[in-house]
Amino acid sequence: MIGFSLLPLPVLYAVARGLYGLMAYGIRYRERVVLENMRNSFPEKTDAEIRQLAKGFYWHFAQVIVEILKLRTISATELRRRVTFTNPAVLGRFFPEGKQVLTLGSHAGNWEWILSAAALEYPGKAGGVYKPLMNPFFEQFMLRLRSRLGAHLVPMLSTLRDLVAHRGQGRTLSLLSDQAAGPEDHPYWTDFLHQDTPFYTGADKLAAQLQCAAVYVGIRRVRRGHYAITFTELHDGQTILPPVEHQLTEAFARQLERDIQASPSDYLWSHRRWKHKR
Structure with missing residues (x-):
């Protein structure tokens, strides 16, 4: 490879x-x-x-x-040229305050390039949550691929532990929040793309527990091999966010819905996103 x-x-x-x-x-x-x-x-x-x-x-x-x-061999210079951040200050403003930021992304555009590009844009500040793979070879390959440009990787089940361990250190932790949440996850249900859709609620819970800020990550393909990243602040990490109201998840769903409708083919449609029913 x-x-x-x-x-x-x-x-x-x-x-x-x-x-x-x-x-x-x-x-x-x-x-x-x-x-x-x-x-x-x-x-x-x-x-x-x-x-x-x-x-x-x-x-x-x-x-x-x-x-x-x-991504396994691309240079930092080449990736910076191909992934641009239209408003990096929206995310970066939280770091001097020692605030942890949950960046809520999706399987739109090239979701794998975003984390590595963020690690270059914000050195030592960018981390991402991932689900470990069962195959040891592909697990190690993907870990090297995702971390070689400086990103910090956190297994999904260690998310809370990692955030607590780094509390007070200004940085971001990326969550791909559009995956299909099952009944065992106690999901938040909302209308999304004309369908009753379950969403993970981890962002709401983590933001409420640890006073994390939250930012939506929008990605747009500018042309072949070039992407533009735009951040939208969803929560400043200061005001109280009742997790039971799922404000972050709802705001994320609405932002993602608009992006998909604007560029339908750039989303991961082969994923069984609606396999669960209420």
Whole structure:
């Protein structure tokens, strides 16, 4: 995989063209899930429009795959050139105060590049929560890939412990908050893309317990291989946030919904986001 990662990005995008053809027309990767998710999310669109969006998703996903592999060897200079922060002060203003910030992201754009780019933008301040993989080889590969440019990684079950251990140290901890929460997670349910949708509520609980600030992370593809990150403050970490009201989760859902509607194909539609029912 390292040898593959050493190839220039233009060559990797040529490989992505092949992956796109394979996923969209060959094996039809999770086609039923992709089409069902899109039809339910955009009931106003015709079947022809949905299928066109699906093709756009497969092309987006093929690019993200090779970009993630490139992260294993990409230089800091190259990543800075390809990922820009439109308003970095929105996040950075909390660090001098010693405030911990929960950055709430999603599987939109290239979610793997964001954390490494943030580690370069805010040296020593950027961390991310991840779910450990069962396969030891891929677990180690992904850990090296995600941390090589300075990001601090925290296993999902150690999130609270890590935040407590670093309390008073201005830094950010990234949560991908759009995954499918199951009944055992006691999720917050809200209307999202025209569907009754469960969300994890960890951000609400952590912000209330530890007085963390919270920032939404929006990502926009500017052109092939280039992304713009925009932060939106959801909570300043000062006022009291009753976790039972789920204000952060609701605000995150609304921001993400707007971003997906603005650029539908750049979201991870192959994920079974709506597999759970209330």
